[in-house]
Structures are given as structure tokens and as C-alpha cells.
């Protein structure tokens with residue numbers, strides 16, 4: 173028989189660990205699968221791929237991305253979360269309890285490695301890259317996939333910056349970056365923007381922005397030393413094939429993200445971009461007992477703090493779901509129910525059984 177837990181968390185970014193902290197403090201003994209280079213990212217998620225985090229509250233001097241995730245992991249462990257360093261490669265969310273298979277232990281077996289009454293999906297998303305020559309060398313040394321996260325760092329202050337992309341995100345990021353850079357060039361592969369009319373108008377009207385239509389990036393250039401910074405970008409006109417080198421101390425990709433939802437495809441509702449659909453303002457997915465938190469269900473904010481916040485919501489909602497399941501069981505412990513304090517009416521009835529509130 174596969175080991176059974178009340179709740180399993182899949183994913184190890186801020187959403188997964190926040191859910192684990194809340195659930196373990198509520199003594200629900202969660203199991204968290206942190207992944208073994210799941211989707212090419214180390215356990216700990218996207219923040220392990222970056223250096224300083226300056227916008228996560230509580231760290232006035234900033235904190236390293238990996239250091240922040242090590243702290244979250246330690247906090248999950250401290251309250252009794254069981255962390256398993258494996259990737260979940262298959263789930264059966266149609267059966268009750270839910271069934272989970274691990275990549276190495278039993279990927280092809282009939283019996284799953286694990287069963288759970290509730291599952292929290294916190295598998296995150298990955299920013300698309302372009303695989304340009306020079307990209308690996310200058311990643312995080314000038315190249316970023318998140319203007320809101322990195323725009324304010326000193327290497328970009330009063331420097332020429334480039335954004336790649338033609339959609340709303342690219343327009344928003346470019347306008348945001350005009351606060352910091354001396355000028356922002358936007359490279360758009362086609363002859364028009366995909367952004368909404370309002371965003372496009374705002375972008376084109378900004379005196380600190382130049383939009384280069386029919387242009388793609390071909391090579392990132394920069395200092396030839398360890399941790400050297402990018403300084404230039406070679407670009408190509410897709411109509412004439414003419415190339416030129418732009419001065420650029422920052423390069424921001426706004427070419428989309430891929431939510432890590434292959435695992436649940438066809439079992440839980442996703443939108444046309446693959447993000448898990450949650451009921452607005454909650455972590456509820458289309459399947460009762462399955463909750464989603466973090467970037468896997470959020471294509472708008474995509475921040476560590478919003479992921480952590482939604483991890484908290486998923487934990488509280490999973491906890492309520494589990495309490496309701498127990499209430500429905502014929503073996504309900506009536507004695508324990510009788511011991512519950514009477515509500516004084518101050519607490520919302522649906523959260524009365526939640527020990528955290």
C-alpha cells in the first residue's frame with residue numbers, strides 16, 4: 173500500500189513552502205515534493221536562479237534568492253513538513269484519494285508512491301528564454317526576465333535598456349523601466365504590437381521609448397571577465413537582414429512564461445495559455461480537494477510575495493476542505509465535536525473549525 177497523507181504539496185517555491193509552513197503548524201503533517209531539477213529548475217524554484225531579492229518584505233538589506241528559499245525550506249521543516257527531493261511525474265486526480273507517482277521511484281508502476289486526500293499544486297512557471305549567443309554568460313549580469321524584480325538595481329540606472337516582446341507585458345515592462353534607464357528600446361519581431369490599444373498608445377507616446385519594429389536580437393555582448401556585465405546587443409532587421417549593434421546595459425525578456433501544468437493537463441481546468449484556473453480570490457481549482465497556488469495560476473503578478481500569499485490561501489482552504497471531509501465521515505468523533513467552543517458570532521461560520529484563525 174502506498175503511504176497516505178492528508179495533504180501533498182507539489183512544488184518548492186514560495187507558494188509551496190508557505191503552504192507547508194501553515195499546514196505543518198496546523199499539525200496536518202504535509203508532504204512536500206520539492207522536485208529534482210523539475211522543469212530544469214533547482215528545488216526552491218525560480219528564486220534560486222537569481223541573486224539579490226530587494227522587494228521581499230522583512231529583509232531591509234535584501235537577501236539572496238537561494239538564501240531566501242533555504243530559509244523557507246528550513247521553516248517548513250521546523251514545523252514538521254516531510255520534504256521529498258523527487259519530481260512528481262504523474263497524478264491521478266480523478267480517484268479518491270488522489271494518487272501521485274514519483275519520477276525515479278515508481279514512474280511506470282501501477283501503484284502510486286503516495287496517496288493524499290488533498291493536493292496543492294505549486295509547480296510554478298518558467299520564463300521563456302531565447303537561447304541567444306551570450307545569453308547564459310550575461311544572464312543576471314544584465315539579462316533579466318522580470319523588470320519589476322530587477323529594474324531598480326544599480327547596473328540599470330541611467331543606462332540604455334532593451335525590452336524584447338510586443339505584448340502587454342513588454343509594453344508595461346518598458347514603461348516601468350523608463351523610471352530607471354536613460355532610454356528604453358523595444359524590439360518587436362513583427363510590424364505591429366500585440367499589446368492592447370491603450371498600452372500600445374501609451375508606449376509609443378513615451379518620449380523615453382523607441383520601438384523598433386521588425387527587429388530581433390541576435391547576440392548579447394559584454395565584458396570579457398568573470399561576472400562581467402553586458403554592454404551591447406546585436407540586433408537584426410528581419411525585413412532587410414541588416415544588423416547593428418546597440419548600446420545596452422540591460423536586456424529584459426517579455427516573451428512569455430510557461431506554467432508547469434503538463435502534470436495536471438486534462439484533469440484540472442487550465443486557460444488557453446496553460447495556467448490553472450482558480451476561482452477568483454481563492455485557490456480552488458475545478459476539482460474539489462485540488463488547490464493551486466503561485467505562478468502556476470497567476471499570469472499577472474508573478475512575484476515571490478504574491479506566490480507566498482496564495483500559498484497561505486491554499487493551505488487554509490485545504491485545511492477547511494479536510495475538516496469538512498472529516499465532518500462528513502460516518503465515524504465522526506462526536507465527542508471531539510462537542511468539545512468545540514461555541515462561536516460567539518464574531519467568526520465567519522465557514523472558518524469556525526480552523527485552528528489558525
Ligand SMILES: Cc1cc2nc3c(=O)[nH]c(=O)nc-3n(C[C@H](O)[C@H](O)[C@H](O)COP(=O)(O)OP(=O)(O)OC[C@H]3O[C@@H](n4cnc5c(N)ncnc54)[C@H](O)[C@@H]3O)c2cc1C
Nearest residue numbers: 183184185186187207217218260296321466467474475476
Ligand atoms: C530571474 C528571476 C528573478 C526574480 N526576482 C524576483 C524578485 O526579485 N522578487 C520577486 O518577488 N519575484 C522575483 N521573481 C519571481 C519569483 O521568483 C516567482 O514569482 C516565484 O518564485 C513563484 O513562486 P512559485 O512558488 O509559484 O514557484 P516557483 O518559484 O516557480 O517554484 C516552483 C518549483 O517547484 C518545483 N516543481 C515544479 N514541478 C514539480 C513537480 N512536478 N514535482 C516536484 N517539484 C516540482 C521546481 O523546483 C519549480 O521550480 C524572479 C523570477 C526570476 C525568474
